[in-house]
Amino acid sequence: MSTEQAVAVQASDSTADNAASEIGALMDEVLALRDQVATDGAALMGRFGRSDHDAAIGNLAHYMSLRHRDLRPLQHRLMWRGLSSLGRIESRVLPTLDAVLCALAAMAGRQSPHPAPSEAAFFAGELRLANATDHLFGVPRQGRRSRIMVTLPxxxxTDREVVFDLARRGMDIARINCAHDDHLAWRAMAANVRAAGEFVARRLTILMDIAGPKxxxxxIVAPGSGVRLMAGDAFRLVAKAEPYGTEEVPFCAAVSLPEMVNRLSVGDRLRYDDGKLEGTVESVGDGEAIIRVARTKAGGTKLKSEKGINLPDTALGLSPLTDKDERDLATxxxxxxxxxxxxxxxxxxIDLLEEALARQGKPGHPIGLVAKIERPEAVKNLPDLIARASGRRPFAVMIARGDLAAEIGFERLAEMQEEILWICEAAGVPAIWATQVLEELVKHGVPSxxxxxxxxxxGRAExxxxxxxPEVGAAVDVLDRLLTRMDAHVFKKTSRMRALKSW
Structure with missing residues (x-):
């Protein structure tokens, strides 16, 4: 062997030794991460009051522990070695880490202390979520995974053909909003949904939203029917007095929860009509508050009745269950x-609603619970909400993007929406993507x-x-086709490599 060949062999051996050392170090890092996730997850299970045998909440606890760490450098090194980047770990935290450890161990010539998961164990979380979704929402139309829910008018x-048409087009779930209409109307709507399900030979399910302290x-009082509030204007909120206008503040409104006016403080932010107007409390006193407008939509915003108000800075101290809600629960x-x-x-x-449902005298009634995530506290407490609800009855989460955006601000909505989807998947909880989906198409017949x-x-939600x-039927058609096509491309955060024919 020549000197040059010997040097080349020595360099190759040195490179191999360095690579083996790097892989060994990477394995040790993943192993330490895995052990810490398991330890922290056990502590979280204690906080949740759940046993180690609760697989879904256990995976949620492991996911929370994992995501409290910045894993980006580790992901980069794993990708370089052709291994999982941990980017689709939501439903299978420990199985994914164990699979990575076994691959690293084989590369390093070592033995992993944790056996490789079976295929069934690796995908068990996905199966849990699919089963929970089928049980609560019913089986979807063939060809798509996500269900379509429609709010009934x-x-x-009174016209069951309205419901039959939606069912033919692809509606899977009918939503009845208990903030509108009455008990007789709700019963008639429900009867029409059941009849439509028999007509299309599919199980159509019904969600009834109790109104809560909206x-x-x-x-309202305004200086004219077409006059709009602009940035710099002021309007008055009154608690119990009749609304009135003055020369300085010609706009005024009474509110559905008068006590909220007395809880306002100077500087508190107010958002009106899903954020079409934002203002700040300028003064309070004598059962009224003056709001100074900081921002409106282009051309200004009309002050109208029956529009929502959000107060992201105000501690309202309100129960989510009102007297009206408790009466409505019977229906x-x-x-x-x-x-x-x-x-x-x-x-x-969650306990409050469970107690109210028990008072209906049907404790064994398997009605499902959909928690609507509308406030920052709900986002912060979401894992604990899921853990408290788990095992009591079928459970899902609705990302109520209208109120949530008005509470946390539009800039953070997309980020929070993603985090809610991840947490729900980790816990095996179905998620509902709600508010203003295809809104232009629904209202005007042409989507943006x-x-x-x-x-x-x-389509990443269940x-x-x-x-x-007026055009909700057309929107169901479009959404049905769109979700069916997207299912062939994407499942949650995973791209599916179907054959492409666009070029």
Missing amino acids: SEAA IRTET VVECADMVGYSFVSRPDD RGEMTDAAMA CVMLNKG
Whole structure:
């Protein structure tokens, strides 16, 4: 062997030794991560009050522990070695780490202390989520995974063809909003949904949303029917007095929850009508508050009755379950497959609803619970909400993007929406993508480009909700086709490599 050949062999051996050393170090790092995730997860299970045998909540605890760490450098090194980047770990935290460890051990010539998961164990989380979704929402139409939920209009109570048409087009779940209409109308709507399910030979399910302590404008006073509030203007909120206008503040509104006016403080932010107007409390006193407008939509914003108010800085101290809600629950239990719980924020709120349902005298009734995530506290407490609800009854989460955006700000909505989807998948909890999906199409018959992309991304959730509107039937058609096509491309965060024929 020549000197040059010997040097080359020595260099090759040195490179191999360095690579083996690097792989060994990488394995040790993943092993340490795996052990810490297991330890921290056990502590979280204690906080949740759950046993080690609860696989779904156990995976949630492991996921929370994992995501409290910045894994980006580790992901980069794993990708370089042709291994999992951990980017699709939501439903299988420990199985993924164990699979990576076994691959690294084989590369390093070592033995992993954790056996490789079987295929069934690796995909068990996906199966849990699929089974939970089928049980709560019903089986979807062939060819797509995500369900389509439609908010029924009032005429669905008197014209059953409205419901039959939606069912033929692809509606899987009918939503009845208990903030509108009455008990007789809700029963008629539910009966029409059941009849439509028999007609299309599919199980159509019903979600009834109890209203909760939604703050809305009631009687309003404005200087003219077409006059709009602009940035710099002021308007008055009154608690119990009749609304009135003055030369300085000609706009005024009464509110559905008068006590909220007395809880306002100077500097608190107020958002009106899903963020079409934002202002700040300028003064409070004598059962009224003056709001100075900071921002409106282009051309200004009309002050109207029956529009929502959000107060992201104000501690309202309101129960999510109102007296009206408790009265409405009797009809919900009678007619629905699921109850939508508005403004739930703390685990104790779950107990509150469970107690109210028990008072209906049907403790064994298997009605499902959909927690509507609308406030920052609900996002922060979401793992604890899921853990408290788990095992009691079928459970899902609705990302109520209208109120949530108004509470946390539009800039953070997309980020929070992603985090909610990840947490739900980790816990095996179905998620509903709601508010303003294909809104232009529903209202005016022509979709915007941006909302088509939004609707395509919605397919990562287990259910997509459409609001009512004159063209909602056409929107169901479009959404059905869109979700079917996207299912061939994407599952959750995983791209599917179907054959492409676009070029």
